[in-house]
Structures are given as C-alpha cells and as structure tokens.
Amino acid sequence: MDNRKKNILSRNKIHTQMSEAGAYTVTTLEPWPSDVKLYQPYEVEQILLQDQANSLAVQVFLRMCGLEFQVEMRSNAEHMSPSGKLPFIKCGAFVVADLDPIVSFIANKGINLTDHLDAAQKADMRAYMSLANNILGNAELYISWCDENVLNEVTCPRYGSVYSWPLNTLLTWRKQKQVTKKLTALGWITKTLDEVYEDVDHCCNALSERLGNHLYFFNDRCTELDAVVFGHVFTLLTTPLPDNRLASIVRSYPNLVEACQFLEKAFFQKPTAKTTDDDGDNFN
Amino acid sequence: MQTSERNNPETAAETADVPLQLSNIKALVEKINVEGLGRTKDDLVIKTIKELFEAKDFQQVVLKSQEVRTKLEKLGCFKTVGVFIDTSKGEDATSSGLEITFTVKELKRVLGGINTLVGNNEGSLVIGSNLPNTFGRGEKLQVEYTYGTKQSKGFNGMFVKPLHNKANSILTSSFYQQNSEWASSGYHLCEQGISLDASFDSVPLLRHSVQWEGVWRELSCHSRTTTFPVREQAGHSLKSALRHVIHYDNRDSAVFSNRGTLFRMVQELAGLGGDVGFVKHELTYQLNVPITNDVVLQGSFQGGFMKRLNDEKMIYICDRFFLGGPHTIRGFEQRGIGPQSDNQALGAQTYWAAGLHLFTPLPFKPGHGGLGDILRTHFFVNAGNIDNFNFGNNIKESARILTDRYRLSYGMGLMLRLGTVARIELNYCVPLKCQRGDRTHHGVQVAVGVQFL
Structure with a gap:
C-alpha cells in the first residue's frame, strides 16, 4: 500500500516536473536521446535479488520498446536514485526510478506496449503485475534479509562489499532494519520460510495458468507484465543461493521458464533490439 | 586585599628612605592557604601557587600573587578567586613573614545552558550541559545539541584535558x-x-x-x-x-x-x-x-x-x-x-x-x-x-x-x-x-x- 502510494507520488512529481519545464507537449514529442543510461549496482559483486529482478525488468521493457540505453553500474546507485528505488534511468535532464514511473515517462513520449490491449485486459495486466511484484518481490526481499543463511552468506557480504570497514557492517545493519520495517508493515515478517515458498508457488501457479502455452501473456505480443515476470523469473533461476528451493519452485512451471528463455534470447542475445512488432511477428 | 593599583613600582625613587618603595621591603612568604577547595586536586593547586614562595620582597609578593590568581582562574576549576595578604602569625613567624590566603569558589559540578549562536549566515540554538573540573584537574566533559535555522541539526560531545x-x-x-x-x-x-x-x-x-x-x-x-x-x-x-x-x-x-x-x-x-x-x-x-x-x-x-x-x-x-x-x-x-x-x-x-x-x-x-x-x-x-x-x-x-x-x-x-x-x-x-x-x-x-x- 505504502509502496503504491509512493509510486503514484513519484509519478505525479514527474508530471509536474515536465509541466514545470513549460514544455509538456514538446517533451512528449521529443525523441529518445541516444545517451540514455540505466543505473544499477554492480551486478557481479553487489546487486541483490530484488534490485536485480527490477533492473532486468526495466532493461527488457526498454528493449521491448526498441529504446536504446546503456547500463551503468555504480556502487552508490541506491543513493543516487531520486526515490531510493532501483534501477533508475537518466534521460536528458530527467531522472526516473522504478518500472512504473519509467513506463509512464515513456508513455508520455508516445511509446507504449499496451495499445493492443482492451480495457479489461489492461486491468488484468495491472493485477498480474502487482501480484508478481508484491509476491515475488517481497519474497526476494524476505529471502535476502530474513533468512539467516542467505543473510550471512550472500546478502551481508554483497551489500557491504562496496564499503570499507566499519561502514560495511553499519550500513548493512541499517538496511536490514529498513527492510525489516517494510516487511513488518506488509505483514510478511511473521511468515515462515515455508509460507513464503508456498506464496511463491501460488503466484507462479497463477502466472503460469494465465500464460498457458503462449510465450507472451496477452495477444502474443509483449507488455510490461512480460518484462516484470521475466525480471523475477530470470533472477530466481540464475542467482545461486545456499538453498535453491526458490529456483526449483519456479522450475516446476516449465511454461514460465520457457517464456523467460525465449525473452532472453530475443532481447539480450542480439546486438540491438528490434521494435516490438517485429519481435512479435518473428515469433508468430 | 587586592593591590593591583600598586602593581607598578615607582622607578624614579632610588633612595632607601622612601617609605613606599615596595621592592625594598623584605618579605618572605611563609604560608599559603587556599580556602574553598573541594574536588580540585592538591597537586594541581600546589604546582600553580608554588612560585609565590620565591618572592623576596613585598612588590614581588603582590605581583606574583596577582599572577597566580590569574593562573588559578584559568585552570577551569574555579568560579571566583580572591587573594588576601597578611603578616604571618604563630610561633615560627619571622618579622618579614607573610601569609597569603586564596579564597576560591569551585565551579558547580554540572552546568547547563541555552545559547543562541550566529554562524555564517545561519542562526542556531544550542542546548548544552557540561561537567567542569570533572576529575579535579580542570578537565571538562561537555555535550551540546544544536538546532539551526537551515535544518542543520547536530550534537556533539567533548572531553577536554588540559x-x-x-x-x-x-x-x-x-x-x-x-x-x-x-x-x-x-x-x-x-x-x-x-x-x-x-x-x-x-x-x-x-x-x-x-x-x-x-x-x-x-x-x-x-x-x-x-x-x-x-x-x-x-x-x-x-x-x-x-x-x-x-x-x-x-x-x-x-x-x-x-x-x-x-x-x-x-x-x-x-x-x-x-x-x-x-x-x-x-x-x-x-x-x-x-x-x-x-x-x-x-x-x-x-x-x-x-x-x-x-x-x-x-x-x-x-x-x-x-x-x-x-x-x-x-x-x-x-x-x-x-x-x-x-x-x-x-x-x-x-x-x-x-x-x-x-x-x-x-x-x-x-x-x-x-x-x-x-x-x-x-x-x-x-x-x-x-x-x-x-x-x-x-x-x-x-x-x-x-x-x-x-x-x-x-x-x-x-x-x-x-x-x-x-x-x-x-x-x-x-x-x-x-x-x-x-x-x-x-x-x-x-x-x-x-x-x-
């Protein structure tokens, strides 16, 4: 709830920022600059599950839109972000963080992936997106910060890796308190690990049913939902953890895995991404 | 008795029969009393006042007692310091013997205050408390909280040891x-x-x-x-x-x-x-x-x-x-x-x-x-x-x-x-x-x- 409020808030701020610039209409028509950068923490030694998932989601979304960008890794990406969320993009003078605000920012430039959806489908897509983000996102947070094993073996060394002593322990502890507070507000803190796994299983089940034997969730063409699910599924499948039950749960839904592999091939193993329509057509 | 107005000796007079030539009056400091000491350590006070015993004439006694008084005030232990010079009494007293008494009042154990502070284009309110003369040798333990007009809030704690x-x-x-x-x-x-x-x-x-x-x-x-x-x-x-x-x-x-x-x-x-x-x-x-x-x-x-x-x-x-x-x-x-x-x-x-x-x-x-x-x-x-x-x-x-x-x-x-x-x-x-x-x-x-x- 809190989360969503913040999203809406930041989205509003972008709008006002744009209109303050006195060039709202001009901005919408302004072409996508060539020097757009996406900022995220260091992938190999620093980034954590949820940030990785979100970053991948935004990256694949931008590629789906056929927009060019470069990935910049910064150890202080979290603090550079205007809302504290990751990843964020810098497009000209604008700095926009998190998927939803980025989607609406790009929609203001006249580019979106949801034109082919009717109203009901759009509502559906929103619901599934929030399902994926809430359940999978929070599960990732929970595993990273509340599971002793993962916390000590993965999260702490990674989060503190960019700081010198004693900041590494201090800041990790501070972040842990922050995340714990958030999970408490969301009611996740009282869950056991098994309950979390169960939630993830339910969520994957729902997504898998919606996907059926297609490669995209709606009309065999890509939407934000595909990007979000790709981010989470790919991250959960490829991130090594002391306990790989999360990966095995996801793996038990072959159609999700297949869609994920397909998107990876389509958008990450080509030098440049083509436009959405082309990709959709290729598949058909 | 504070004789600061007599601090400067009359240099013109050189003959011995001028009665007010203080430097010609032989004097010997025989005893120094310090009244009002509480937690201040003796060794520090003794070290500070010791030089008074070196005075050979009355003028030196007066000047040095002023000096010592300033030094005592600077120790950070006392609120006020008074000096009293008297002829020495008692059985061992000699005719030129003097007895000096310092009356000191120690600082309170805890001091506190609210101050306003003007920095570079910013005003701030400082709430502070300190423990002067914490361990009896002029140490100071101090904590402060600052609230500034430009959202500059802060606190600090300090231990000073002279x-x-x-x-x-x-x-x-x-x-x-x-x-x-x-x-x-x-x-x-x-x-x-x-x-x-x-x-x-x-x-x-x-x-x-x-x-x-x-x-x-x-x-x-x-x-x-x-x-x-x-x-x-x-x-x-x-x-x-x-x-x-x-x-x-x-x-x-x-x-x-x-x-x-x-x-x-x-x-x-x-x-x-x-x-x-x-x-x-x-x-x-x-x-x-x-x-x-x-x-x-x-x-x-x-x-x-x-x-x-x-x-x-x-x-x-x-x-x-x-x-x-x-x-x-x-x-x-x-x-x-x-x-x-x-x-x-x-x-x-x-x-x-x-x-x-x-x-x-x-x-x-x-x-x-x-x-x-x-x-x-x-x-x-x-x-x-x-x-x-x-x-x-x-x-x-x-x-x-x-x-x-x-x-x-x-x-x-x-x-x-x-x-x-x-x-x-x-x-x-x-x-x-x-x-x-x-x-x-x-x-x-x-x-x-x-x-x-």
Whole structure:
C-alpha cells in the first residue's frame, strides 16, 4: 500500500516536473536521446535479488520498446536514485526510478506496449503485475534479509562489499532494519520460510495458468507484465543461493521458464533490439 | 586585599628612605592557604601557587600573587578567586613573614545552558550541559545539541584535558553529528565522526593543533532538481584524516581590528583508511594597518590547494573548495564562482581570494561612545579565482594560469559588530569581472558571520 502510494507520488512529481519545464507537449514529442543510461549496482559483486529482478525488468521493457540505453553500474546507485528505488534511468535532464514511473515517462513520449490491449485486459495486466511484484518481490526481499543463511552468506557480504570497514557492517545493519520495517508493515515478517515458498508457488501457479502455452501473456505480443515476470523469473533461476528451493519452485512451471528463455534470447542475445512488432511477428 | 593599583613600582625613587618603595621591603612568604577547595586536586593547586614562595620582597609578593590568581582562574576549576595578604602569625613567624590566603569558589559540578549562536549566515540554538573540573584537574566533559535555522541539526560531545604545562597543551577528544544543507550545491550532508586533538604553543601566540578525524559522511540530494554531477556523488563515504593547524593571531580584536596579523595554515592528509583520499593545504592571512586614529586598512588573502592521493581514493564534493558569496568574494551569490552545473556549484581543487578593505567610522561619527562604536563603514575590493587548474611546469606559467580569468568586485557597506566575534555586513556590491557560468549579485548583499575575507 505504502509502496503504491509512493509510486503514484513519484509519478505525479514527474508530471509536474515536465509541466514545470513549460514544455509538456514538446517533451512528449521529443525523441529518445541516444545517451540514455540505466543505473544499477554492480551486478557481479553487489546487486541483490530484488534490485536485480527490477533492473532486468526495466532493461527488457526498454528493449521491448526498441529504446536504446546503456547500463551503468555504480556502487552508490541506491543513493543516487531520486526515490531510493532501483534501477533508475537518466534521460536528458530527467531522472526516473522504478518500472512504473519509467513506463509512464515513456508513455508520455508516445511509446507504449499496451495499445493492443482492451480495457479489461489492461486491468488484468495491472493485477498480474502487482501480484508478481508484491509476491515475488517481497519474497526476494524476505529471502535476502530474513533468512539467516542467505543473510550471512550472500546478502551481508554483497551489500557491504562496496564499503570499507566499519561502514560495511553499519550500513548493512541499517538496511536490514529498513527492510525489516517494510516487511513488518506488509505483514510478511511473521511468515515462515515455508509460507513464503508456498506464496511463491501460488503466484507462479497463477502466472503460469494465465500464460498457458503462449510465450507472451496477452495477444502474443509483449507488455510490461512480460518484462516484470521475466525480471523475477530470470533472477530466481540464475542467482545461486545456499538453498535453491526458490529456483526449483519456479522450475516446476516449465511454461514460465520457457517464456523467460525465449525473452532472453530475443532481447539480450542480439546486438540491438528490434521494435516490438517485429519481435512479435518473428515469433508468430 | 587586592593591590593591583600598586602593581607598578615607582622607578624614579632610588633612595632607601622612601617609605613606599615596595621592592625594598623584605618579605618572605611563609604560608599559603587556599580556602574553598573541594574536588580540585592538591597537586594541581600546589604546582600553580608554588612560585609565590620565591618572592623576596613585598612588590614581588603582590605581583606574583596577582599572577597566580590569574593562573588559578584559568585552570577551569574555579568560579571566583580572591587573594588576601597578611603578616604571618604563630610561633615560627619571622618579622618579614607573610601569609597569603586564596579564597576560591569551585565551579558547580554540572552546568547547563541555552545559547543562541550566529554562524555564517545561519542562526542556531544550542542546548548544552557540561561537567567542569570533572576529575579535579580542570578537565571538562561537555555535550551540546544544536538546532539551526537551515535544518542543520547536530550534537556533539567533548572531553577536554588540559595538561597545565608551559606550552599550554590541551588534549581534546570529541564525537559529533552534524547536518548541513547546501542548496547552492544541491546536496545535504550528514556527518558523524570522532576526533582527537592535541594543541600546544610552540612560541607565544603561535598555536599548533595536531588532529585526527574519522568521519562517516552521508551525502544526499537536496531535491529532485539536484544536478547529475552532484547526484553521482550521493551516498556514504568514510574519511580518516590527519590535520595540522597553525594559528597565529596578534590582532587587538577579532572584529574591527585596528592592528595586527592573523595567520592560519591548515594541512590535511586524508586517506589513512576509508575511501576518501587527498592532500589539502589552506592558508589565511590578514593584516591590519592603522592609517589614522580610526581609519584602518586591511589586506587579506586566502588560498587553498588539494590533490587526490591516488586513483583508489576519492574526493567528494563536500571536500572541495568553493568561492563566492558575501563572506568571500562579495558581489557573487553563495558559491557562485567556479565550476557549475545547472546553476549548482560543483567546487574545485584550487582557489585563491584576496581583499583590500578600508574601514572608517560612520561619517561625522554619530553616536560616538555608544552605538556608533559598533558601527563601521567599509570600502572593499575583492578578487579571486577558483578552478581545477592544470599547472604548468614553471612558476611563471602557474601564476599566469592562476590569474587568468580572475573575478573582481568592489563596493561599500555598513558593518555592525555583534559581541566580540561576529558581525553583520550590509553592502552594495558591483561585480566588475566575472566569467561565463558565474552567478553574480549586483546590488545589496547582507551577511552575518564570523569569518570574512
């Protein structure tokens, strides 16, 4: 709830920022600059599950839109972000963080992936997106910060890796308190690990049913939902953890895995991404 | 009995039969009493008053007892110190024997207070408490909480231990948290740190401080409009630095000085641990020359230079130098000179600034002896330059780079003295030479502060 409020808030701020610039209409028509950068923490030694998932989601979304960008890794990406969320993009003078605000920012430039959806489908897509983000996102947070094993073996060394002593322990502890507070507000803190796994299983089940034997969730063409699910599924499948039950749960839904592999091939193993329509057509 | 009015002996009289020639009266201090001692340690008091026994005549006794009294007051143990000189009584007393009694009143164990403080363009409220003379040798334990008008909140705790030696050595250890807002550079800074300081006089008036400081800094963006080069530096950093400060000040007063020199040099080496690394030198010089009775010419110079230590350690925006504003080069906005991005100052690694001021009393000296004495008019010319210069190989080349594209402003104004350290300036400024990107301020500029160029 809190989360969503913040999203809406930041989205509003972008709008006002744009209109303050006195060039709202001009901005919408302004072409996508060539020097757009996406900022995220260091992938190999620093980034954590949820940030990785979100970053991948935004990256694949931008590629789906056929927009060019470069990935910049910064150890202080979290603090550079205007809302504290990751990843964020810098497009000209604008700095926009998190998927939803980025989607609406790009929609203001006249580019979106949801034109082919009717109203009901759009509502559906929103619901599934929030399902994926809430359940999978929070599960990732929970595993990273509340599971002793993962916390000590993965999260702490990674989060503190960019700081010198004693900041590494201090800041990790501070972040842990922050995340714990958030999970408490969301009611996740009282869950056991098994309950979390169960939630993830339910969520994957729902997504898998919606996907059926297609490669995209709606009309065999890509939407934000595909990007979000790709981010989470790919991250959960490829991130090594002391306990790989999360990966095995996801793996038990072959159609999700297949869609994920397909998107990876389509958008990450080509030098440049083509436009959405082309990709959709290729598949058909 | 306080005989300060008799301190100066009559040097003219040389004959022995002048009765009031104090230096001819043989005297021997036989006994010294100190009344009112509580927790103050005896060894410290004995060390301070011992020299009184060396006095050979009455004049010396009087002078030395005054000296000792001042020393006792400076120990930081007593609120008041009184002296009483009497002839010594008792069985062992000789005819020239004296007995001196110091009546002291110790400071309370706990002191507290609420003060207002004026810093550079910012007022703040300070709530503090201290334990003077904590362990009986003039130590001080102090905690303070500061609430400023510019969202600068902070607290600090300090333990001061004077060593009571010839060099006036003082050891200080402290911890602090400080928040500051720098809208002109688009960032907010929260610093938490500990520091150790040893200061001493090498020759009279020349004070040295050797400091170590470990600070955790959190730099965050001031708003959504914070320019990207500043945004890139947001986050946490850890600085561990050694610093050497030399301070020399023989001015007759800190504000509206009539004569004297101020010299201050700071050398800092950061990078002993932590991720911040640089070598930094900074120098301040001020010379006051009286031209007539109350017209004073003041020349001042500031300069600073810093260099990154190595490729692994960083210099952050909060480490850099800034220039411009009513406290440095007048006629420019706060931090309005030097590298900027979206009208936000990024700071630089080298700067110099110089000022020439002519201070005069108000025309026709209204309010002489009253309000007029805390008011002055001044005329000034300020100049300076700041940038990340790439110096040439020889001195000539470097000097050319430093003076190329310098800034210049002049103006006049009214100054009001606040207490003994701060002043308010109301100036009309005209920027004469500026460069592209500078934020100038032509017109009236107001400043409150302690340190001015």
